[in-house]
Amino acid sequence: MANSTTTQKLCNWFIQQSNARGHVLTPVKLNHLVILADWWHLHRTGGFLINERVEAWPSGPVLPSIYHEYKDQPPYSSIEHPSRRQPPLEEETDIIPFLEHIWNFY
Template sequence: MMIKAQVNDVVNWIIKKSEDDGQPVTPKKLQKMLYYSYAWGLVFLNESSNELDNKLFDTQFEAWVHGPVVPSIYRQFKSYGYGPIDKNIEYPHFDEETTKILNDVWEAYGHLNGDQLEYVTHQELPWRKKREGKQPGSPSDEKLSDADMFEYYGAQLI
C-alpha cells in the first residue's frame, strides 16, 4: 500500500491554503475539503475499485449528520465551533502528484463554504448510501466505502 501523506499534514495544507486565499476555513469546511481530497486521491492514484492500495492519506470517514467526518480531526478542531480555524502554520512539503491533487480539489471546491459543501456531500452516493434508513438527525459511525467513493467520483470524469 502506498500512502502519500499524513492526514494532519493535509489538514494543515487546507488550513494554510484557505488562509492564503482569504477564505478562513471552519471545522465543517475542513472536514469536507479533507473528504474530497481523499476521495479524489483514490480516483487519481488507483486504476480500479478492486485494488485501492494507493491513498492520499490513511483514514476512514464516517457518515455523520453533517456529512463525511474523520472523528479524530473533528475532536482536534471542535473548540472552534462554527468559527474559522485560526492556526499559524506553514505549508507541509508534498511530492508533485500530491500537491496537484490538493490544488485540483481546492480549485473545484475551495470557493464553497462549509454549509454549501455539506449540501453537496448530501446529494452524493457515498454518504447517502451509509445514511440509508437513518433519521436525518440521528448519529452514525458508519464508515464510507473507498470503493463507493472511487466508483462515484471516477464516473464524474467520464
C-alpha cells in the same frame, strides 16, 4: 504514495491556503475538503491519499481526527492556525498540484 500522508498534514496545507488567500475555512469545510481530496485521489489512482478512514456519522461523513482537533471550536467558525502537532506537507511532495486542483475546484 497512497496512504503516506496524514490527515493533519492535509489540514495544515488547506489552512495555509485559506489564510494566504483570505478565505474563511471552518472545521466543517476543512473536513469536507480532506474527504473530497481522499476520494478524488482514490478515483484517479486507485489508492487512498490519507491513512485514516472516513466514518459515517448522523451529520454526514467525518474524519475523527479533524473532529477531535477542532471539537472545542464552533463548527462554522474560522480556523486561524494550523495544528502544531504535525509538520506541514513538504514542498517537494508530488501531491501539491493535486491539492491545488481540489482547492480551486471546491
